[in-house]
Every structure is written in C-alpha cells, then in structure tokens.
Amino acid sequence: MMTSKTLSTSAPETEQGTDVFRIVGYSQQRLGIGKPISSGMFSVGGHEWVAxxxxxxxxxxxxxxxxxxxxxxxxxxxxxELRLINQRTGLPFSVHKAAPREFNNDNDGSCSAYFLINRSVFEAPPVLQDDCLTMEWTITTIKQPRIPEVKSFPKIVVPPSDSALHFAKLLEEKKGVDITFSVGGQTIVAHKMVLATRSPVFKAELYGPMREEGTELIVVKDVQPDVLRAFLHFIYTDSLPPLDDLEEDDHSEMIRHLLVAADRYAMERLKLMC
Structure with missing residues (x-):
C-alpha cells in the first residue's frame, strides 16, 4: 500500500523593537494634569509609536x-512591555507586561495602552537618580500567519540487506581464515568464529569442552569438496549456491549430502530447505 506524509506549519509573523526613553530634569518638567511627558516618535513593525x-x-x-x-x-x-531602569546598575528595576491586544487608530477603536504605576515607584531611588529616569518600551507586532506551504516528506527507499554479500566476499577472499578442512585430498579454509556463530555443533567443537587443543587441520571424511563448499556457502550467506548447472542426479545427490551435513551440524533451516 502506497502512503504519503506531508507537513505544513502555521506561525504568526512577528517583529520586535525597543525604545529607550530617558527623562532628564524630571522635577523641572512638572508632570501634572494636562502636562504629559512624551518621547520622540519611533518605529516598530512598520508603524509609528510614541511613549x-x-x-x-x-x-x-x-x-x-x-x-x-x-x-x-x-x-x-x-x-x-515596560521596564523601569535602575539608574545605578542599568538593570530593570520594575517590569510590566501586557498580553497581545489590538491597537486601532480609527474613530471606533483604541490607539493607546497604559500601565498605572504608583508615583512613588517613579520618584524613589533607584529609578529616579540625579533627577533622571529611564524607561524601556519593547513592542512586538504580530501579523496574521500566511497560508502555510505544504511540504512532502522525502520518500526514503531502504536498500535490501547486503550482509550476505559481505560474508560471501569474506569466504571468497579468505582474509583472516583460521581453520582448514582436509576433504577429498583438497584443503578448504574458513573462519572459526563464523562457523561457531552459525552452528552449535561447530561452537562446541571449536570453543567448547570438545575442542582439541592446537588442532588447525580438520579432516572430513565421506564428504565431497563441492558439498563442503556448498555447505560453507550456506553458513556464510544463509542461502544455497546456484545448483542449476548440475544434472538431475547430481542435483539430488548434492541435496542429499547437504541434508546429512545440516543434520550433523544442527542447521535446522538448511534441513528444511533440503
């Protein structure tokens, strides 16, 4: 069954800016009803603001x-967000935050926002120092998310396992071999660890109490070299070598000998295949 997976993300676009408003000679400006103290105009998110x-x-x-x-x-x-700055350290002394809201500068909306703060906070040290105070306004404008782009996850094709090819090459190249079989007047080499891993009988003979110390040559009787090669091919690759070129009688004979070897060395899968 073919399946697909896609991804899209919706996130608002934001832009943030900070304005530092420093008031020098605070007491001389005589803040009172109808006498506000205003900052210069600054821009955040493409809009003009005043604090x-x-x-x-x-x-x-x-x-x-x-x-x-x-x-x-x-x-x-x-x-x-509003931060009143400690004049001695330059760090925020008092922080005031507000959740997102809509500023609407038309006849029906509100174009302003404010924080009500006790006058004593503004006019007591360390906010007011040497008749100066500093405010930092940080504004984050939020735009509606754009229509998200839909992306497809890449389709990853995992190749088939090739471990059998590597083990077949290991047997073919004969690197690191540490055991030799003498069969039918020929010698065939292999790796003890691979044999012991695949067959419990080989494991007992090569590493268990049944092993013969110092033995490097194992004489195999009543087995043809081609049968032993086919048997080792299965041990290393978990598959039989090509047998199509054998005559029918030779093919049946090969299978019979492999069945005997599979039974002797407890290779259950090979027994069922034979």
Whole structure:
C-alpha cells in the first residue's frame, strides 16, 4: 500500500523593537494634569509609536505610562512591555507586561495602552537618580500567519540487506581464515568464529569442552569438496549456491549430502530447505 506524509506549519509573523526613553530634569518638567511627558516618535513593525507619562485623575498617587499608536486608520496587533531602569546598575528595576491586544487608530477603536504605576515607584531611588529616569518600551507586532506551504516528506527507499554479500566476499577472499578442512585430498579454509556463530555443533567443537587443543587441520571424511563448499556457502550467506548447472542426479545427490551435513551440524533451516 502506497502512503504519503506531508507537513505544513502555521506561525504568526512577528517583529520586535525597543525604545529607550530617558527623562532628564524630571522635577523641572512638572508632570501634572494636562502636562504629559512624551518621547520622540519611533518605529516598530512598520508603524509609528510614541511613549510617555501622564498623571492619572489623582495626580498625586498614580502615573500612567502610556503607549500610543500614531497614524490614523491603522490597525495592528501587538504585545508590549515596560521596564523601569535602575539608574545605578542599568538593570530593570520594575517590569510590566501586557498580553497581545489590538491597537486601532480609527474613530471606533483604541490607539493607546497604559500601565498605572504608583508615583512613588517613579520618584524613589533607584529609578529616579540625579533627577533622571529611564524607561524601556519593547513592542512586538504580530501579523496574521500566511497560508502555510505544504511540504512532502522525502520518500526514503531502504536498500535490501547486503550482509550476505559481505560474508560471501569474506569466504571468497579468505582474509583472516583460521581453520582448514582436509576433504577429498583438497584443503578448504574458513573462519572459526563464523562457523561457531552459525552452528552449535561447530561452537562446541571449536570453543567448547570438545575442542582439541592446537588442532588447525580438520579432516572430513565421506564428504565431497563441492558439498563442503556448498555447505560453507550456506553458513556464510544463509542461502544455497546456484545448483542449476548440475544434472538431475547430481542435483539430488548434492541435496542429499547437504541434508546429512545440516543434520550433523544442527542447521535446522538448511534441513528444511533440503
């Protein structure tokens, strides 16, 4: 069954900017009703903003730190954060954050936002130092996500296992061989570890209590060299060598001898195949 998998991601586009508003000679500017202190105009997210201070109705207790969107007929969704800076360390002394909201500078909307902060916070050390104070406004504008692009996961084709090819090459190249069979007047070499891994009988003969110390040559009787080669081919590759070129009687004889070898060395899969 053919299957497919795709991926798309929806995420808003954001742009962030910070304006540092430093007020020098704070007491001389006589903040009062109808007398706000305003920053210069700054741009964030392609929109113009102004920050400032304005007293609340009770000018003696509370000050409104105000953020204003300037252009008319403008809408923008944004979150904002105000930090009052410690004049001695340069680090934030008081932090005020607001969740995203819509600034709408038309007749029906609100183009401003504010934090109401006790006047004592503004006018006490270390915020007010040498008659100076510093505010940092950070604004993050948020645009609607674009239609996400759909991407397809790459189809990964895993090739078939080739371990049998590597073991067949190991047997063919005879590198690292450490055991020799003498069969029918011929010698055939192999690797003890491979034989022991595939056959419990070989494992017992080569590494168990049945092993003969110092034996490097194993004489095999009643087996033809071609049968032993075919048997070793199965041990290394888990498959039989091509037998199509054998005559019918020779083919049957080969299978019979392989069945005997499979039974002797407890190669159950080979027995069933034979």
């Amino acid at each position: 400032g201070l304005s007293p609340d109705v009770d000018e003696h207790l509370v000050i409104a730190a105000v953020l204003l969107l300037l252009p008319r007929n403008t809408k923008v969704r944004a979150s904002y």
